[in-house]
Amino acid sequence: MTRRKASLQWIAVHSLGVAAALFFTLPFVFLFLTSLMSDSQALSRDLVPHTWEWGNYRKVFDTPGFLTWWRNTLLYAGLGTVLTVVSSLPVAYALAKFRFRGRRLSLMLVISMMMLPPQVVVIPMYLFWARQLDLSGTLWPLILPMACGDAFSIFLLRQFLTTIPDEYLDAARVDGCGDLRTLLRVVLPMARPGIAAVALFQFFYAWNDYFGPQIYASENPGAWTLSYGLESFKGAHHTDWNLTMAATVLVMAPVVLVFLLAQKAFVEGVTLTGVKG
Numbered sequence: 001m002t003r004r005k006a007s008l009q010w011i012a013v014h015s016l017g018v019a020a021a022l023f024f025t026l027p028f029v030f031l032f033l034t035s036l037m038s039d040s041q042a043l044s045r046d047l048v049p050h051t052w053e054w055g056n057y058r059k060v061f062d063t064p065g066f067l068t069w070w071r072n073t074l075l076y077a078g079l080g081t082v083l084t085v086v087s088s089l090p091v092a093y094a095l096a097k098f099r100f101r102g103r104r105l106s107l108m109l110v111i112s113m114m115m116l117p118p119q120v121v122v123i124p125m126y127l128f129w130a131r132q133l134d135l136s137g138t139l140w141p142l143i144l145p146m147a148c149g150d151a152f153s154i155f156l157l158r159q160f161l162t163t164i165p166d167e168y169l170d171a172a173r174v175d176g177c178g179d180l181r182t183l184l185r186v187v188l189p190m191a192r193p194g195i196a197a198v199a200l201f202q203f204f205y206a207w208n209d210y211f212g213p214q215i216y217a218s219e220n221p222g223a224w225t226l227s228y229g230l231e232s233f234k235g236a237h238h239t240d241w242n243l244t245m246a247a248t249v250l251v252m253a254p255v256v257l258v259f260l261l262a263q264k265a266f267v268e269g270v271t272l273t274g275v276k277g
Helices: 002-035 055-061 066-097 103-114 122-132 140-148 151-161 166-174 179-190 192-208 211-216 226-236 241-261 263-272
Strands: none
Touching: 002 241, 055 066, 055 241, 066 103, 066 140, 066 151, 066 179, 066 192, 066 226, 103 151, 122 140, 122 211, 140 211, 151 192, 166 179, 179 192, 192 226, 192 241, 211 226, 226 241, 241 263
């Protein structure tokens, strides 16, 4: 009886897992299969392609400007992620391990910045970048501010760094390491899961960002990113659902691949940030 009960529990638990997996996976399967259909079949009720039209992806790549959107997105997401991590880590380290007057107030200011919607400051920021620095029509108004840190990244890294025992830092200082060397030699290797989580969050945000490129780069097609260019592509191919789906797959694929490769570090970093306040 006990064995039968255990078997039924195993089937129930795994059935729910399989059902949940299918619920989240089937839309991606439908997207992929539609991207491989012919023009006429994509408008039908068929779920499986009669002929596998792999040339649809070649047509998307041959679309004028598509490779430029890729290059711009890689620049925005890649450089922005590096700048965010490099600028946020020292601030998070100071808030987590240094004792100074105003530390709690500084942390509260960081948290309050997380609550401020970007739409609130978009007009003065646009006037600054467009009129004062003449950078309208480029992605630099989106990339350069990342060199000044990000409130969410600082908070997440600070929460993770509080889980590192102070004894390791004290031992490094006894051996003659200064604050910068301690950060680079001791804290940085131990904080890799937290850094990976922050980097992935920032990379995903920049890769999928539509609002920023629409504000600053809409007037210059040479500065469009994939998220903004995809909207233009759908407008030009609104009846070619197979090509639209193929373009969507190409935009989503790098994000899914990066997450699958870094899933372990991402989950570990996010989990450990809530261990200690």
